[in-house]
Each structure stands twice: as structure tokens, then as C-alpha cells.
Amino acid sequence: MDFFAGVRPLLFSYVLINGILITLQTKEEVLLDMRATGGEMGWLTWPLDQGDKPGWEVVQRTLNGSQFYTYSVCNVGEREQDNWLRTTFIQRRPAASRVFVELQFIVRDCNSFGDSSVTCKETFNLFTSESDADVGTTFRKGQFKKVATIAPDEITSKNELHINTETRVVENLSRKGFYLAFQDIGACVALLSARVYYKTCPATVKSLASFPETVAGGENQALREVSGVCMDNAISEELPRIYCTVDGEWVVPVGQCQCKSGYEEVKDACQECQAGFFKAAASGDKCEPCPANTQKLNSGALVCPCMDGFYRAPTDPPTGPCSGLPSAPRDLVATTTQLSTGKLLLSWQPPEDTGGRSDITYSIECQRCEGVVCQSCGEKIRYEPASTGLTDTKVSVSELDAHLNYTFTVEAHSGVSLFASQATPRANKPPSTSVLTTSLLYTDPPKITSMRLVERTSTSLSLSWDVFPRPRVQSRPIRYELTYRKKDDNLDVTTYIVLILEKNFVQISKLAPGTAYLFRVQALSSDGTPGGSSMEEQFETSLEERLTQNNTAVISCAAVGGAAMLFIVVMVLFLRRRKRNSHTRQGPEDTYFSSSEQLKPLKTYVDPHTYEDPNTAVLKFATEIHPSHITKQKVIGAGEFGEVYRGILKVPGRKEVAVAIKTLKPGYSEKQRQDFLSEASIMGQFSHQNIIRLEGVVTKCKDFFKHAMIVTEYMENGALDRYLRDHDGEFASFQLVGMLRGIAAGMKYLSDMSYVHRDLAARNILVNNTLECKVSDFGLSRVLEDDPEGTYTTSGGKIPIRWTAPEAIAYRKFTSASDVWSFGIVMWEVMAFGERPYWDMSNHEVMKAINEAFRLPAPMDCPSAVYQLMLQCWLQDRSKRPRFGDIVNLLDKLLRSPDSLKTIADFDPRVSIRLPSTSGSDGSPFRSVSEWLESIKMSQYSENFTCAGVVTMDQVLQMKNEDIKNIGVRLPGHLKRIAYSILGLKDQTSTLSVFAV
Structure with missing residues (x-):
């Protein structure tokens, strides 16, 4: 049967167009390209001799003067087909453990063959086999393992050609090379192109670090870590690293390089700073121009030093500008706001020249003069807010004595004032201090600042108060006027009591118990005139008489409450005893296992095999779905009866849902059909969140009868x-x-x-x-x-x-x-x-x-x-x-x-890690690291051990958990598996078997 009958013109036009499309540059290293070879591939077919019905055949065509080869097979009329096509030996680069197989092919529609469609298939299988050497024409099916079932997205009819492109991944390759094989089990297939490649991350420079070309990782190493080298005049605190993804892309750079001090990045290189520019530290920043008042040096400068007469404060960065000393404050003025109370306000204007700084502060110095003798005012004088570190240009001064002269000096400071002794005075620099002398007279009495309760009883209160400023010892004694009254008195008939006192404390007797009183104190001047007054304060006598009455009430309430509580407890205990007697004494969780007396639930399941016609059971327990409501998308597996697809179910009036579709393969027997439908009859009777849900079946549509389907919910993982x-x-x-x-x-x-x-x-x-x-x-x-x-x-x-x-x-x-x-x-x-x-x-x-x-x-x-x-x-x-x-x-x-899950069961690594995990296949210790890793299913780390220099089993026995992490084993489960296996190896003294344990 000629596969290409009626479709060859379409085929050649497609190849010509596609030949242009595949010339696009990608990050791929090609190991095999069937089309680019342009000649006979020399692939092996099996069986070698099939008489009149050969298996895979090579077909040669000429296109634009070049030879074009394809492989095809089309024995759809024959049963039990098992035709193999094997490639030549494909050499593998050592680091390429994951390769991609891109196939272009055509599959004929089984419906186009009429009666032959009984045994026709529309899929074929891809296999692979690893080897350390080319085995020539030797071929054994048992050496191959299946990679995938290849299904077309679109099938080709008699007059319409559909070319499919599918890519599959072959993982965990570890030997020197491998073969690919294509198995036909009864389809009509033409293999137009097979391309095998692996992906690489190209050599690159990122963040001033050079990284070599790296083969992309595999399934078990999705991100491959690669170390880089800093460019000239660049450094890094940690080794620069980057990760190569499975798609051949660089991601997540770590520990980037930076240009040294005096250098800046220019087009992936580090160049010296130009003259008049500087860079103080290794960073990714550009060189900066020298700041104000600094000297401009030659190229490659790290810092710019200050010019003469300019400085940097200790807290200034070495890369900042330099500044000079501030000039003196201006226009010092004293304002006597309350001269009679010994208080004045000093104010001034900021310096005319701040030296280029904003951190200007001021300090005040005070001298007190009596006659011609002057001395420091000491701590007696009060400054508000302070005498040093002032940022405002004013300060309040108090606690001044009368009849004395005071000299105040205001000085301006900045962050570079400590260098004043080293400074060379600049021309026309004004002095840094201003001086003011003033004379003050103290005459008014002080004012009351606070009152406090010293002691109280039920009939008396003892009070004291503070005055400001405190009188000097030589001064005249101060008298005080104390006024008090009951708080609850009617204001129209309030009785005030007034006392004149010589001291700043008093005890008042004959007061009512538990009563609040309001007090006011005023200082009197020398002529008896009231001075500054205090705020009105409230104080209360104690409650000794009332307390006895309250205690009696509390005891009575407690007695009543206790009696009520006792009654409630008795009722609760009575109801619980009655409830216990009305139920069985054993709950569902009282024992570990159920008792034999537990009742069996009613049987609701009906065996579909009891039905004479399986269709009757299907109609009763499963919903019939019209095939137009189902869309197949991809083959996701192969079941006992046929392929399993992922698809979409879209029923009018319902939301579109993803489903899994089990199909009944063509050429089925009546028994196979009954078993296939009986599974749907079984599933249709179940309704539980932990049982797979049946959406329905397709059995009745005439055109789809031979493609009967069972549709279930789709499970993504x-x-x-x-x-x-x-x-x-x-x-x-x-x-x-x-x-x-x-x-x-x-x-x-x-x-x-x-x-x-x-x-x-x-x-x-x-x-x-x-x-x-x-x-x-x-x-x-x-x-x-x-x-x-x-x-x-x-x-x-x-x-x-x-x-x-x-x-x-x-x-x-x-x-x-x-x-x-x-x-x-x-x-x-x-x-x-x-x-x-x-x-x-x-x-x-x-x-x-x-x-x-x-x-x-x-x-x-x-x-x-x-x-x-x-x-x-x-x-x-x-x-x-x-x-x-x-x-x-x-x-x-x-x-x-x-x-309860924190207590871990005893673990024996010699038994629990896939026996024999501590001995070779012949009972002797492992001969190589790769043999040991293969025995514990960790062969994907063979290259990690080799690159780390761990090539003998003696070296393996010396490894600790940290060593295993350092060679790139990151997954916790894999880390434990390898660590426990090493522990088992250390304990091994003889050949270990399951039965010895």
C-alpha cells in the first residue's frame, strides 16, 4: 500500500518551506539531524525479513537537486505488527544528560482504509537504549525502554495532508551514547524528520563576570549552578555564580563582580577614572567628579583631598566636599521679659559665613560680676532649652540674682570647629564670639509650682508645696495664704477658710471623714500683696467608717452567690448521669478496632456482570455523552484497552471542564468491549470525594461506535x-x-x-x-x-x-x-x-x-x-x-x-534503602561510585561526584552531610537517601540480604 499516494506534492512543498523555517538560530547543540544529513541514514530495521509485508522502509526523493529521505511503514491490514526502526549510535556530550527529540511525521486516518481499519492504529512508540559503545547491527528489544507514545494532533486523509511536529525529552542519560528506536504496532506512518539536540547556555559576561558555555540541566537538576571569573580590575566578595535553566537561559546571578576603587564599568570592562574624577570603593557606581574645595588629582583617584584651610568633619564621608570654619554670630540682643523675676531672653543672628556647612550649633557662656571681680555663673543659672548644642538663635535665661552684672558670650560651632587650632585665618574673617553685659534686679515673690498630699486620716490632711525660684538664705522670709473649702458645698453659701502661713507645709484637722476638699495656695509679697497662685487642688480624707458597712454587704452577696453555684453544679451532674444511662457505653473511638457487633451498612452496589447485556448496565449507571461535546487534546498514557487522552468536556448549559478520556482501541473483541464498559458501570455507582468521578460514556453514536470512550474527571498531578x-x-x-x-x-x-x-x-x-x-x-x-x-x-x-x-x-x-x-x-x-x-x-x-x-x-x-x-x-x-x-x-x-507524628520509627539504612544497597550484584562491595549510586536510584548525581573528585568508594565512606550538600545534592529526600546509604556502607561487614535481617 503506497502511503504517499495522492499527497506527495503537498509533502514536498511543506519540506521546502519548513527547510527555511528551521534555519533560525537557537541555543541548541544538534547530535542528530535526519534532514541535514541529506543522504542515506543507514538506520537499522527489525525484523530483517518480513516477506511481502516489510516493516519500515526508506524512501528517496530528489528536491532542488538534493536527495531527500524518509522512513515509512503501512501494514494496517496485518495483525500483531511489531516493526522497529533504530537510529545509528548517537554520541553524547558528557554533561548532556537530557536531550530533546523533535519528530516530524504523518499519520494516515484509519477510517480511510475501509475494512483494514479493524487492526489499524494511529500512534507509534518512541524508545531509547544507552550504551558505552556502538553495538553495530546487534538488536535486542529488551535493551530499550519506552520514552513516550507518539500521537498526532491531526491525522491525514486521502486528499488532505497534515504534518505533525512533536518533541519529547529523554532524561537521565549517563553513558557514552544512545540509540533511538521507533516501534510501529499497526499504524500508517511516515517519519519525515528526526532531530536530536540538547540545550546550552552560551558563554557570556554578566555583571563583569565571565561564564563559560554550559550544558542545560535535566529533570533532576532544573537549575545548574555555574561559577564565573571576574574581569580584569574587578573583584567580588563571594565567588560569582549563575544558574543555567533547562531552556538554556542564564538566571539568578549571585555574587556579582564590581570594579575596584579608582575604576568604573565601561562596556563589560573596568577602566580608570579620568583626571578630576574619583571612586573610593569597589562598587557598581560610576566615577564621580571631585567635590567642592578639594584638589583634583590624576586618573585613577580613590579620593580627592581637601584644599588648604578646608576640612572634613570626622563624621563626613571621605568622598564629600570640604568646608571651612564658621564666622561669629551677629547682633546679640538681650530682652528683659520678666526682669523683676530674674529672667531674660537672649537672641542673635546666624553667622554671615557658615563655612559651607548646615550643622551650625551655638553655646552660651555666662560670667557673674560683683564689683570688679567676675567668675563663672556655675550651675545655678538655668537655660531653656540648654546652654550648649543650640540649633535655634535664642535662649531663655532664669534664676538670676538681683543687683549683679552678667556677661554672656555666644559662640558658633560646626563639625569642623575641632580643627580651629590648626586653621590659618582667612582674610577679613570676623571674630567668632559676641559679648553682652546686663544688670538685673530681683524684687517679686516666687510663685507656687505644685501641691502634694503628705499624710491623711479620716479627720485630717497634711499638705506641702513647692515655690520657684527658691528664696536665698539671706533673703526675707516668704509668707503664704492657704484657702480651702468642701467640694460639695452649695456655691451660693460656700464657707472658705483662710490661713496665713510662714512655712510651705501645713496640717489641717477637724475635717469630715470620706470628704473631698479643694485647696489653693498663694505667695505674698513684702507688702502683703498676693503673688503667683497655684492651681486649685483636690484632696480627700479616708473612709474608715464607710468601709465596715461595705464589708458586711460583700459577705452577704458572696453567701447568696455560693448557694446558687452549688445548685447549678448538682443539676449538671444529674443530667450527665441520666444521659450516660440512655446511650451505649462504647463510642467509635473508645477502642482501636471496631467490635464484631457493629452493624454492616446496607449493600447498594450492583454487579454489572449480572446483566446479560452490558449495555443495559451502562445505560442505568452512566450518562451518555454526545461525542461533539468532547475535544481530545493530548495522549497522556496508555491503558489496558487503548490510549488515554487529556481533553475538554463542554456540555451546553454547563461550565467547560478538563477531563480524562479512556478509549477502546480498534480491533477489540466482544469480551474486551464488555470489560471496558463494565468499568464505567462500576464507577457510575460511586459518589465520594475520594473516588474518581465518572462524567459519562460515549457508546451510541454510529460514527464513534468503534471509538467508545469513558470520560472521567481530570487529575492534574x-x-x-x-x-x-x-x-x-x-x-x-x-x-x-x-x-x-x-x-x-x-x-x-x-x-x-x-x-x-x-x-x-x-x-x-x-x-x-x-x-x-x-x-x-x-x-x-x-x-x-x-x-x-x-x-x-x-x-x-x-x-x-x-x-x-x-x-x-x-x-x-x-x-x-x-x-x-x-x-x-x-x-x-x-x-x-x-x-x-x-x-x-x-x-x-x-x-x-x-x-x-x-x-x-x-x-x-x-x-x-x-x-x-x-x-x-x-x-x-x-x-x-x-x-x-x-x-x-x-x-x-x-x-x-x-x-503524635514527631516520634520517628526506628530506621535501619542497610534494609530501608533498596537492598542490596551495601553490596554489589555479586555480593562483593561496590566496584565504583556509579554502581553504588545506581543501586540506590541516585545515578543522576554521578557527574556531581566525579566533578567533586569523589571517584572511589573509600572517598564516599569519608563523606559527611555537609560534603554531600557541597557537591550539589539539595533535595532533602535525596540528601537523606545518600547519607543513610553511606551509613549502611560503614556498618557493612558481610554480604547483606533481606532474609538475614
Whole structure:
């Protein structure tokens, strides 16, 4: 069958156009380019001889004088197709652990082949195999591992050509080279182009640091750290680093370089500062012109020194301008505002020349003269606000004595005044002080400033007060007038009592108990005239008589309140006893496991296999969806019956939602169709937030009948085991237990419906974008009988040994108790971040170990309470295992008490890190670091160990946690895995096996 019949002209025109498009420059290093080779690729096809129905064939065409080759295969009429096309050996650059495979291809529509469409496919598979050398024409399928299922976005009909371009990533390459292989299983495919490349971050200069070309990191090293070297005359406090992304882009520079002092950045280089400019420190700043009053030096200056007569203050930056000394203040004036009370106001004008500074302050000096003798005023004089450090040009002076002369000196200061002794006076510089002499006379009495209560009784009050200014010893004594009255007196008939006193204190007797009085004190002048008065103050006598009455009232109230409280307590105890007697004594959380007397819920599930026609069950339990409401987008997996797509469901009147679409592959048998539809009939009966939700099915439309579909809700994060492996060490125990609680709740719902799952495993748990876990994959599930110990007995078929209870393996009998065993394995998978149960042991070894009472050890950092629940799930006697209701209750308790998760189960690194993790495959110690890393599934760090110079196992044994971090192992889970494995290696004295433990 000629694949290109009717479509070749379109094909060649596309290649010519696309040939221009692919010449765009990208950050890619090409390892293989099928189109650029322009000649026979020499790729290997398998099987070598297929008679009249060959597999992949090379087709040669001429375009613009150049040879053009494609590979095609089109055996759609034949069953059981398995055609392979393998590339030549592709050499890998050592650092390129992640490569991209870009494919351009055409896939023919199966509907265009008529009757041949029964076995026709519309997808093909991409495989890869690593090797340290070219194996020539030797080909073994077992050496290849699948990369992806390649599905077209658009398929080609007889008259309309659609060329698809898909890019896939091959991760974790570690050997010298690899092969790509394309497997056809019955499609009509033409491979037009295959291009293999890896991305690099190009050599660059950023922030004055030079970075070499670097191969982009892989899945496990999304950001590759690269060290750089500073350019000439540039320095950095820390080693300059930058990160290369998987897309070949430089991001997040750290520790940037900066030009040294005396240099500035000019076009990714450091150049000397020009003459008259300076730069004091290493920084990213430009050189600055020398500031005012400084000397201009030659190029490359670090600072500009001050000119003669100018200075920098100690607090000035060495890069700032220089300034001179201030001149004297001007126009000093004294204003006698209250001369009779010994108070005046000094004011002045700022200096005419501030020396170029704004930090001008002033100080006041005072001298007191009696006759011809002058001395410092000392601390007696008061200045408001102060005598030094003044920023305002005025100050208030008080506490002056009468009949004395005072001389005041005001001086201006600035930050450079300390250099005054070194200064060379500048021409016409005025003096820095001003002098004023004034004479004052003190005559008026002082004023009262405050009153205070000294002592009180029920009938007397003792008061004192302060005066200002205080009289001198030689001065005439001051007299005081004290006036007081009761506060509550009627103002119209108020009685005032007036006392004339010689002292500034008094005791007043014969007052009423518990009564407030108002007091006022005034100082009298020498002629008896009242001077400054105090504020009116209130004071109160004590309450001794009233206190006795109040105490009696308080005691009476307390007695009444106590009697009421006693009555309430008696009533509460009576009601509680009555309520306890009316209910059962055992609550759902009083015991760890449910009692055997608990009632079984009503069975609501109906087995679709009891229906003679599966379509009847589908119509009853599933909603039929019109195919026009469904849009397929991408292949996201391959199920038992066909491909699984991500798509969109848009039903009129409802919001558009993302869905997963399971398809029934062409050429199905009637039994396969019944099994396919029965899964929808099963899912349609469930409604629980932790069970995958069925949106509907497509079965009735004539054009789509052979493409029957099951449509479910879309879970963004996919299968739980893969999701946990991709996020190893990123979740706390509390979050992992929360995931397990959701799974247990879903299984309790199924168990309450007398339903057994049979295939409970982390791979069959789906996770959405809110980390909610939902049970899925009901292909192996069967209903239980009404008997609570009902089982499902199978006559054959596959059993997932690592997840299946021993009685189910031995007797093919499945119960909810066997699902509990499987749940224990799921718990181990979750706490071990997706590790494979029983590691690389064979199924036979697993069964033998379980029968000999071996149980999986606790994963790293697994809470003890969680591991104890696992062990309960793995009890040999199934009747003693907890039920899912008990499991949900226990997990709820743990989540309500996070402290219960802090106690960690005992951990043995020799057993818990994928045995044999401390010995080679032949029982001897590991021969190389790469062999050891591969055994613990950490081979992605082989290059990190090599670059750090750790190339022998003896060096590995000397490593500590800090050493592991320093070579680039950042993920907490990976760090612990490597560290614990090293600990196990140190403890190893002989070959270790599971059974020895």
C-alpha cells in the first residue's frame, strides 16, 4: 500500500518551506539531524525479513537537486505488527544528560482504509537504549525502554495532508551514547524528520563576570549552578555564580563582580577614572567628579583631598566636599521679659559665613560680676532649652540674682570647629564670639509650682508645696495664704477658710471623714500683696467608717452567690448521669478496632456482570455523552484497552471542564468491549470525594461506535507514585498522612458498599492540583457477597504480588481485609515517596519473605504511629487487621494531634534503602561510585561526584552531610537517601540480604 499516494506534492512543498523555517538560530547543540544529513541514514530495521509485508522502509526523493529521505511503514491490514526502526549510535556530550527529540511525521486516518481499519492504529512508540559503545547491527528489544507514545494532533486523509511536529525529552542519560528506536504496532506512518539536540547556555559576561558555555540541566537538576571569573580590575566578595535553566537561559546571578576603587564599568570592562574624577570603593557606581574645595588629582583617584584651610568633619564621608570654619554670630540682643523675676531672653543672628556647612550649633557662656571681680555663673543659672548644642538663635535665661552684672558670650560651632587650632585665618574673617553685659534686679515673690498630699486620716490632711525660684538664705522670709473649702458645698453659701502661713507645709484637722476638699495656695509679697497662685487642688480624707458597712454587704452577696453555684453544679451532674444511662457505653473511638457487633451498612452496589447485556448496565449507571461535546487534546498514557487522552468536556448549559478520556482501541473483541464498559458501570455507582468521578460514556453514536470512550474527571498531578517520586522529600509527614486519610476514606466508602478493589496501589491513586487523592482503576474490582466475610475467587489472571495479601495470593480469595493489606503497602509507598515495595526482589522472593514473617521496614523519617498502623494492616490473621473505618478514625486522631507524628520509627539504612544497597550484584562491595549510586536510584548525581573528585568508594565512606550538600545534592529526600546509604556502607561487614535481617 503506497502511503504517499495522492499527497506527495503537498509533502514536498511543506519540506521546502519548513527547510527555511528551521534555519533560525537557537541555543541548541544538534547530535542528530535526519534532514541535514541529506543522504542515506543507514538506520537499522527489525525484523530483517518480513516477506511481502516489510516493516519500515526508506524512501528517496530528489528536491532542488538534493536527495531527500524518509522512513515509512503501512501494514494496517496485518495483525500483531511489531516493526522497529533504530537510529545509528548517537554520541553524547558528557554533561548532556537530557536531550530533546523533535519528530516530524504523518499519520494516515484509519477510517480511510475501509475494512483494514479493524487492526489499524494511529500512534507509534518512541524508545531509547544507552550504551558505552556502538553495538553495530546487534538488536535486542529488551535493551530499550519506552520514552513516550507518539500521537498526532491531526491525522491525514486521502486528499488532505497534515504534518505533525512533536518533541519529547529523554532524561537521565549517563553513558557514552544512545540509540533511538521507533516501534510501529499497526499504524500508517511516515517519519519525515528526526532531530536530536540538547540545550546550552552560551558563554557570556554578566555583571563583569565571565561564564563559560554550559550544558542545560535535566529533570533532576532544573537549575545548574555555574561559577564565573571576574574581569580584569574587578573583584567580588563571594565567588560569582549563575544558574543555567533547562531552556538554556542564564538566571539568578549571585555574587556579582564590581570594579575596584579608582575604576568604573565601561562596556563589560573596568577602566580608570579620568583626571578630576574619583571612586573610593569597589562598587557598581560610576566615577564621580571631585567635590567642592578639594584638589583634583590624576586618573585613577580613590579620593580627592581637601584644599588648604578646608576640612572634613570626622563624621563626613571621605568622598564629600570640604568646608571651612564658621564666622561669629551677629547682633546679640538681650530682652528683659520678666526682669523683676530674674529672667531674660537672649537672641542673635546666624553667622554671615557658615563655612559651607548646615550643622551650625551655638553655646552660651555666662560670667557673674560683683564689683570688679567676675567668675563663672556655675550651675545655678538655668537655660531653656540648654546652654550648649543650640540649633535655634535664642535662649531663655532664669534664676538670676538681683543687683549683679552678667556677661554672656555666644559662640558658633560646626563639625569642623575641632580643627580651629590648626586653621590659618582667612582674610577679613570676623571674630567668632559676641559679648553682652546686663544688670538685673530681683524684687517679686516666687510663685507656687505644685501641691502634694503628705499624710491623711479620716479627720485630717497634711499638705506641702513647692515655690520657684527658691528664696536665698539671706533673703526675707516668704509668707503664704492657704484657702480651702468642701467640694460639695452649695456655691451660693460656700464657707472658705483662710490661713496665713510662714512655712510651705501645713496640717489641717477637724475635717469630715470620706470628704473631698479643694485647696489653693498663694505667695505674698513684702507688702502683703498676693503673688503667683497655684492651681486649685483636690484632696480627700479616708473612709474608715464607710468601709465596715461595705464589708458586711460583700459577705452577704458572696453567701447568696455560693448557694446558687452549688445548685447549678448538682443539676449538671444529674443530667450527665441520666444521659450516660440512655446511650451505649462504647463510642467509635473508645477502642482501636471496631467490635464484631457493629452493624454492616446496607449493600447498594450492583454487579454489572449480572446483566446479560452490558449495555443495559451502562445505560442505568452512566450518562451518555454526545461525542461533539468532547475535544481530545493530548495522549497522556496508555491503558489496558487503548490510549488515554487529556481533553475538554463542554456540555451546553454547563461550565467547560478538563477531563480524562479512556478509549477502546480498534480491533477489540466482544469480551474486551464488555470489560471496558463494565468499568464505567462500576464507577457510575460511586459518589465520594475520594473516588474518581465518572462524567459519562460515549457508546451510541454510529460514527464513534468503534471509538467508545469513558470520560472521567481530570487529575492534574497524575498517579500518586510518580508524583511522589518527582517531589521526593518536599512534603512533611503531616501532609503525607493527610493524603493517606483521603485514600482510607475512599476505601471505607467502597468497603461500606461491600465492595473489594483487589488492585489498591499508589499507581492507581490519582492526585489533583490541591493534593486530594482519589481511588481509581476498577478494572480488577469485584463485588462481595452479603456475607461480611464474602470473598471473590478468581480462576486465573494477573495478581499484583507486592500489594496482595498472602491469603489472596495462596487461595485467590479477596476480601476487604485483603484491601487493608494493600492499603498498608500504599502507606509504605507514600511515606517512602514512591519507592518500589520490596525494591528489586523478584515476586518469588517477595512471597517467600512474607511467608517467613518478613515485613517492610519503616521508611526514612516515618512517624512511629504510622508504621505501627502499617504493621497492623500486615497481620497474617486477616480477622485481626483493622477495618477501613478504624483506619480513618486513627488517621484523624493523628492529624488532630500533630505532636503524635514527631516520634520517628526506628530506621535501619542497610534494609530501608533498596537492598542490596551495601553490596554489589555479586555480593562483593561496590566496584565504583556509579554502581553504588545506581543501586540506590541516585545515578543522576554521578557527574556531581566525579566533578567533586569523589571517584572511589573509600572517598564516599569519608563523606559527611555537609560534603554531600557541597557537591550539589539539595533535595532533602535525596540528601537523606545518600547519607543513610553511606551509613549502611560503614556498618557493612558481610554480604547483606533481606532474609538475614
